[in-house]
Amino acid sequence: MTPTAAPPPGTDLPADGRTVLDARDIARALTRISHEILERNKGSHDLVLLGIPSRGVHLAQRIAARIAEVEGVEVPVGSLDITMYRDDLRMRPARTLLPTEIPAGGIDDKIVVLVDDVLYSGRTIRSALDAMNDIGRPQAVRLAVLVDRGHRDLPIRADFVGKNLPTSQAEKVAVRLEEYDGEDSVTIR
Numbered sequence: 001m002t003p004t005a006a007p008p009p010g011t012d013l014p015a016d017g018r019t020v021l022d023a024r025d026i027a028r029a030l031t032r033i034s035h036e037i038l039e040r041n042k043g044s045h046d047l048v049l050l051g052i053p054s055r056g057v058h059l060a061q062r063i064a065a066r067i068a069e070v071e072g073v074e075v076p077v078g079s080l081d082i083t084m085y086r087d088d089l090r091m092r093p094a095r096t097l098l099p100t101e102i103p104a105g106g107i108d109d110k111i112v113v114l115v116d117d118v119l120y121s122g123r124t125i126r127s128a129l130d131a132m133n134d135i136g137r138p139q140a141v142r143l144a145v146l147v148d149r150g151h152r153d154l155p156i157r158a159d160f161v162g163k164n165l166p167t168s169q170a171e172k173v174a175v176r177l178e179e180y181d182g183e184d185s186v187t188i189r
């Protein structure tokens with residue numbers, strides 16, 4: 001992306017925001033999260049990664065690929081659409097349903113790691129917990145996010161965080177991923 005004006009010294013300021021993570025930062029964060037998941041779980045046994053569409057699914061796939069490199073084990077990856085479980089469903093325009101794909105082994109008695117790109121109010125994750133309740137009963141549920149930008153409305157926290165990003169509520173954090181957006185970046189504007 002070409003900046004329209006020279007950025008202030010010490011900052012990288014593309015036209016649509018300030019870059020806080022570039023592709024290498026994102027790669028490092030996902031590698032660290034993958035190791036932290038394995039450490040916390042004492043290996044990959046019983047793990048299932050469920051990404052929240054859209055970008056959370058790609059992040060879950062990347063984490064699974066790193067776990068496979070480290071452990072030589074393919075951790076099941078799925079996707080969990082939360083659209084029908086949103087608490088603002090009736091207040092917003094109709095949204096397209098996104099895929100829910102639960103791995104063949106299901107989630108009963110598994111350690112499910114929910115994966116999303118941004119954690120903000122926590123309402124998406126609350127919806128995900130409700131959505132999972134209709135699918136099975138995991139042994140435990142953990143949360144991995146690429147960015148935690150604060151400003152929670154609910155008592156929800158992430159177990160694995162790529163970057164804690166202090167923000168004002170007026171700001172917007174945009175995650176872009178190669179698979180979905182054609183590039184890897186996290187910007188704030």
Ligand SMILES: O=P(O)(O)OC[C@H]1O[C@H](OP(=O)(O)OP(=O)(O)O)[C@H](O)[C@@H]1O
Pocket residue numbers: 052053054055116117118119120121122123124125
């Ligand atoms: O903690 P919260 O306040 O729920 O915010 C976090 C959610 O917001 C974004 O999704 P969004 O609903 O904007 O849709 P998107 O996935 O299309 O970006 C993001 O992908 C997270 O899922």
Ligand SMILES: O=c1cc[nH]c(=O)[nH]1
Pocket residue numbers: 118120149171172173174175
């Ligand atoms: O800044 C925000 C808030 C919610 N979801 C995002 O993707 N970005």
